[in-house]
Amino acid sequence: MDKVFIKGLSIQTTIGFYQWEKEIKQTLIIDLAMGWNIAAAAKNDELAKTLDYADISLAVERFANENPVDLIETLAERLANFLMTQYQIPWLKLSIGKPGAVHNTQTVGVEIERGQYN
Numbered sequence: 001m002d003k004v005f006i007k008g009l010s011i012q013t014t015i016g017f018y019q020w021e022k023e024i025k026q027t028l029i030i031d032l033a034m035g036w037n038i039a040a041a042a043k044n045d046e047l048a049k050t051l052d053y054a055d056i057s058l059a060v061e062r063f064a065n066e067n068p069v070d071l072i073e074t075l076a077e078r079l080a081n082f083l084m085t086q087y088q089i090p091w092l093k094l095s096i097g098k099p100g101a102v103h104n105t106q107t108v109g110v111e112i113e114r115g116q117y118n
């Protein structure tokens with residue numbers, strides 16, 4: 001399957017289980033791979049026929065800020081659902097890293113895969 005991807009998208013958002021985390025913004029790093037047949041867009045060189053990674057990057061940051069949650073698991077599940085519905089994406093792999101969360105680590109996070117991979 002062809003894919004459109006976004007790697008290392010850095011967003012600032014409110015996320016976390018603890019009370020103090022609900023009063024600040026923290027950095028999340030998002031990697032997203034989205035299944036898409038790119039042949040139609042390539043045929044006539046048409047942005048409208050593919051997944052616009054610029055538009056989706058903005059949508060990811062907007063979604064996170066409009067839907068504050070405690071766990072990155074919850075954000076991952078809800079964001080995957082939103083993107084698949086909004087952009088008719090048949091399959092995606094999404095990872096969310098929270099680099100500031102645990103001392104002495106590079107990052108911590110979750111990775112999920114949703115939908116049908118053909």
Ligand SMILES: Nc1nc2c(c(=O)[nH]1)N=C([C@H](O)[C@@H](O)CO)CN2
Pocket residue numbers: 015016017018021070071072073098101
């Ligand atoms: N698997 C997870 N573990 C933890 C999460 C999380 O979202 N998923 N969150 C926290 C806190 O919010 C942490 O980031 C701050 O100490 C702890 N563990």
